[in-house]
Amino acid sequence: MAVELKDFEIEFIKFKDGIHTLSFQLCSDFFQLFEKSSLDSGNLNATVIFEKKTQLLDFDMKVMGNVGLFCDRCLTKNNYPIEGKLNLHVKITENIGEEEEDLTYILPSEHSFNIAGYLYEIINLAIPMRKTCEDIGEKCDESVLEKLNKIAVDKEGDENKEQNPEWDKLKDILNNLK
């Protein structure tokens, strides 16, 4: 059964004050919950420890596992291990303030809080800027690299061809000036 957004709705009203631990399995269908997600595959564990206090929820979220990402060099899709966390404070108050990276507000009339977006954000922030097959001990797809090199060389060749007549003309002009 595919996951739904409501699976990540924490009905804190049902929990006693104190510390609680929840865990979630995030698979490929998790990413389908988000429009325009650049990620579409993965297998991760999320551990969410939250402390319920009077008018405050303190979340300690940790996500660990792997996601499918394309190699920067040969575009092969690999599974890369990632790890991320977020400490989030949720204030329960009528005075809704400005949201910050680690602080948000909900009204006292609310009884639950959805963490799906936060887990998604943790994963996105944990993605390495540069990733190649070598990072996970694999070799890049040589046939793709060859094709990419050929395209680059052909392009260079074309540019030279285009430039040459212009250069010749310019050289003629310069020669005539002398």
Ligand SMILES: [Zn+2]
């Ligand atoms: Zn590669």
